[in-house]
Amino acid sequence: MQDGDTKQPTAHHHLVEAVAWRVHLNETGASTSETFQAWLAADPAHAAAWHRVQAPWRLFGEQATAPALMQARQAALGDAHRAAQRRRMHGTPARLAGRVLAASLAAAAVGGILLWLTLKPEIYRTDIGERRVVELRDGSQLSLDAQTEVRVAFSDHARELKLLRGQARFDVAHDVQRPFSVQAGKQKVVATGTAFNIDLLDDDLRVTLIEGSIVVLGAEAPPATAGPRARTPSSEPDMRRTIEERGIALKAGEQLSISTHSRPGIASASIERTTAWQEGRMVFEHEPLSVVARRMNRYSRRPLLIADERTAQLRISGVFKTHDLDGFVTTLTQYFPLQALVHSDGTIELRHE
Numbered sequence: 001m002q003d004g005d006t007k008q009p010t011a012h013h014h015l016v017e018a019v020a021w022r023v024h025l026n027e028t029g030a031s032t033s034e035t036f037q038a039w040l041a042a043d044p045a046h047a048a049a050w051h052r053v054q055a056p057w058r059l060f061g062e063q064a065t066a067p068a069l070m071q072a073r074q075a076a077l078g079d080a081h082r083a084a085q086r087r088r089m090h091g092t093p094a095r096l097a098g099r100v101l102a103a104s105l106a107a108a109a110v111g112g113i114l115l116w117l118t119l120k121p122e123i124y125r126t127d128i129g130e131r132r133v134v135e136l137r138d139g140s141q142l143s144l145d146a147q148t149e150v151r152v153a154f155s156d157h158a159r160e161l162k163l164l165r166g167q168a169r170f171d172v173a174h175d176v177q178r179p180f181s182v183q184a185g186k187q188k189v190v191a192t193g194t195a196f197n198i199d200l201l202d203d204d205l206r207v208t209l210i211e212g213s214i215v216v217l218g219a220e221a222p223p224a225t226a227g228p229r230a231r232t233p234s235s236e237p238d239m240r241r242t243i244e245e246r247g248i249a250l251k252a253g254e255q256l257s258i259s260t261h262s263r264p265g266i267a268s269a270s271i272e273r274t275t276a277w278q279e280g281r282m283v284f285e286h287e288p289l290s291v292v293a294r295r296m297n298r299y300s301r302r303p304l305l306i307a308d309e310r311t312a313q314l315r316i317s318g319v320f321k322t323h324d325l326d327g328f329v330t331t332l333t334q335y336f337p338l339q340a341l342v343h344s345d346g347t348i349e350l351r352h353e
Helices: 011-028 034-042 044-063 067-086 094-119 239-245 289-299 325-335
Strands: 122-125 132-135 141-144 149-154 159-171 180-184 187-191 195-201 204-211 214-218 248-250 254-259 262-268 281-288 304-306 315-321 338-342 348-352
Touching: 011 034, 011 044, 034 044, 122 141, 141 149, 180 195, 187 195, 187 204, 195 289, 204 214, 214 239, 239 248, 239 262, 248 254, 281 289, 289 304, 289 315, 289 325, 315 325, 325 338, 325 348
Parallel strands: 159 180, 304 348
Antiparallel strands: 122 149, 132 141, 141 159, 149 159, 159 195, 180 187, 187 214, 195 204, 204 254, 214 248, 254 262, 281 315, 338 348
16 A cells, blocks of 8 residues: 555455465464464454465465466466555565565465365265265255265356266256256266256266256267257167267156166156155165165175175165165065175175075
């Protein structure tokens, strides 16, 4: 602020002061000082600026070489250099006067970090047996099943998510200007306002439309909106190619299944069954025990192990509690000629008697 200027210090001014203090404390190896505490208490804006600097500053050392961050910093440094030459600070300790230019440049770097953090994808994870519901900043809701990981990246023109593993339900806030897409394995689901469930189990994928409309297409396809698409019967031999080239639109209550072991197919699905995991239940209908065991393993630190192919191919139907592994195993051994062997590491091995 120039001498004789009656304007109040700007937010940028406070930010520069906060960064100057950050530089000073770093260089002296001190965590605080009486003079710093006095500056912090002099104005609530000082504390706000200091809080704004802290988290990005910690990230500065860890992420300084990230390409996006370096570009953001470089774009800001020129402006900060010119601004620092025009500005003289008042109320800053005399011993910091020589650091004003460095502080201005550091403030620009912090600004770059703040920009980078805004664009940086957010990662949401759940552990074994854990479920979680997340409210995204566009108003959409993300429900994560156990052992699930989702990456979220928003921009002015798109909402791009990636299901890295596990199962999640997506309740999408309507925004026709920003398509909402979820990549899962080799497929991408595109919507603007709808609700759907994706279950990714290794290379097997199930996409179930709860309400609204979605398009499923190849993950490498260019950005698309969920407009009308040609419908391909599930029996068509080249359905996989159709998904890659044109995409397939699902109707509410339909489920697209894609597996490395069989052709893709579309079938009617029970929404209650598909979303039962949100209430702590798993519903199986004539599914191989090998698949059932992999799904149950999301909820227990005592994994199930299938000992032989005959056991793996047993077909299982029923409703089970996700956190009751003992009850699940007891039911299997009562209704099938199976025995359960418990190993020293807690693994439960299922095999034919």
